[in-house]
Amino acid sequence: MASFCLHLAAAALFLVTTLSLISPSNSATCTSQTFTNNRPYSFCNDLPSLNSYLHWTYDQAKSTLSIAFIAPPARPNGWVSWAINPTSTGMVGSQALVAFRDAKGAMTVKTYNITAYGPLTESKVWYNVQESSAEFSGGVIRLFATVVLPQQGKTTVNHVWQVGPSVTAGIPAKHDFQPANLNAKGSLDLLRGQSTAAVGGNSRTKRRNVHGILNVVSWGIMFPVGIIIARYVRTFPSADPVWFYLHVSCQVSAYSIGVAGWGTGLKLGSESKAVTYSGHRNIGISLFALATVQIFALLLRPNKDHKYRFYWNIYHHGLGYVILVLGIINVFKGFNILQPEHKWRHAYIIVIAVLGGIAVFLEAITWVIVLRRKKSDKSTKPYDGYNNGHGRQEHLAP
Numbered sequence: 001m002a003s004f005c006l007h008l009a010a011a012a013l014f015l016v017t018t019l020s021l022i023s024p025s026n027s028a029t030c031t032s033q034t035f036t037n038n039r040p041y042s043f044c045n046d047l048p049s050l051n052s053y054l055h056w057t058y059d060q061a062k063s064t065l066s067i068a069f070i071a072p073p074a075r076p077n078g079w080v081s082w083a084i085n086p087t088s089t090g091m092v093g094s095q096a097l098v099a100f101r102d103a104k105g106a107m108t109v110k111t112y113n114i115t116a117y118g119p120l121t122e123s124k125v126w127y128n129v130q131e132s133s134a135e136f137s138g139g140v141i142r143l144f145a146t147v148v149l150p151q152q153g154k155t156t157v158n159h160v161w162q163v164g165p166s167v168t169a170g171i172p173a174k175h176d177f178q179p180a181n182l183n184a185k186g187s188l189d190l191l192r193g194q195s196t197a198a199v200g201g202n203s204r205t206k207r208r209n210v211h212g213i214l215n216v217v218s219w220g221i222m223f224p225v226g227i228i229i230a231r232y233v234r235t236f237p238s239a240d241p242v243w244f245y246l247h248v249s250c251q252v253s254a255y256s257i258g259v260a261g262w263g264t265g266l267k268l269g270s271e272s273k274a275v276t277y278s279g280h281r282n283i284g285i286s287l288f289a290l291a292t293v294q295i296f297a298l299l300l301r302p303n304k305d306h307k308y309r310f311y312w313n314i315y316h317h318g319l320g321y322v323i324l325v326l327g328i329i330n331v332f333k334g335f336n337i338l339q340p341e342h343k344w345r346h347a348y349i350i351v352i353a354v355l356g357g358i359a360v361f362l363e364a365i366t367w368v369i370v371l372r373r374k375k376s377d378k379s380t381k382p383y384d385g386y387n388n389g390h391g392r393q394e395h396l397a398p
């Protein structure tokens with residue numbers, strides 16, 4: 001019984017790992033888009049970062065590629081870009097189409113042969129642009145282009161995409177260097193409709209995902225479950241002391257997984273050259289500190305009817321709720337940094353909503369039970385000893 005939470009943890013970790021194995025980031029899913037001019041495309045792909053979408057048709061005989069690239073610019077007056085890199089992977093070497101609003105206020109598409117990590121200069125590119133246009137509505141830029149690829153028969157290309165915040169004097173300004181920006185590259189099978197994340201050297205991405213999974217399971221799911229157990233299961237006198245062992249085993253295993261996740265986070269943070277996510281980092285460090293105090297609190301717990309137990313309860317419950325809230329906030333901050341496919345955020349929201357629903361339901365039941373018990377116990381103590389006679393409020397709230 002006390003291993004309930006270990007099982008829960010194992011099941012959650014197993015589920016997440018299998019899910020991420022059977023649906024790697026090269027999913028060929030695509031969210032269909034509507035185009036005002038009703039253009040049909042043979043393939044589409046939800047690109048794995050920057051909330052971008054690519055639709056395309058490739059005519060192998062003519063070597064023409066028609067694309068619609070849809071992405072939200074980093075700011076309303078920013079730019080979006082889609083590129084093929086015929087010689088390498090990543091930004092340098094890319095032959096880019098960039099869409100933005102020009103000085104006259106019209107949406108325009110320009111081409112850039114990107115030769116270095118530096119300012120762009122407009123130029124001819126590797127492919128020939130037959131037509132191009134762009135539109136901006138609903139917060140996204142749609143970049144349309146038909147290009148002729150010079151290399152017939154090359155049907156798998158390295159592609160790169162990006163979004164930027166502004167355009168100064170006709171020149172697109174540099175983009176952010178967040179993971180989502182740096183991961184905006186992959187290879188694209190023009191005939192099979194598959195887009196895969198960049199090959200090789202992505203152990204960092206993998207470790208980011210491990211960090212995410214460990215912390216979501218621990219701070220985002222197991223700690224809340226442990227708190228629900230502590231708050232509701234013990235209403236039932238028959239569940240004493242089982243609830244306590246359940247609670248302790250949940251929180252101790254949540255803590256172990258959480259410390260592992262925290263460690264991977266520190267490692268990732270120390271490796272990150274340019275960017276620090278101070279909010280996420282500070283909350284993570286506070287969570288570790290608070291949870292460590294909580295675990296030690298277990299050892300310093302005064303006896304049930306010691307006069308300090310009342311204060312210990314206040315402190316232990318208070319800290320517990322702070323960890324609950326900070327943990328969930330930090331999971332969402334992590335989602336914002338990692339920018340995984342939308343389904344992961346949605347899945348977590350569902351889990352939290354279900355836990356929240358269970359909590360509300362149990363809260364109602366608890367009140368009914370407690371009120372009933374109060375009625376039948378009028379003559380005796382507020383209620384039966386297991387709560388030190390402190391009354392309902394101290395029993396539930398901090």
Ligand code: HEM
Binds near residue numbers: 090181
């Ligand atoms: C506007 C001027 C631009 C500047 C100054 C710029 C600068 C940079 C720099 C310095 C990095 C390396 C960051 C790091 O590794 O720490 C980088 C990466 C990247 N850039 Fe740009 N960039 C620009 C435009 C673009 C455009 C138009 C695209 C789209 C095709 C793009 C796509 C990328 C991608 C995908 C990466 C990550 C992969 C890689 O390192 O090659 N950039 N950029």
Ligand SMILES: *[C@@H]1O[C@H](CO)[C@@H](O)[C@H](O)[C@H]1NC(C)=O
Binds near residue numbers: 113124125
């Ligand atoms: C792009 O620039 C590089 C470096 O200057 C040059 O070698 C290459 O030929 C250029 N590509 C095109 C298509 O102009």
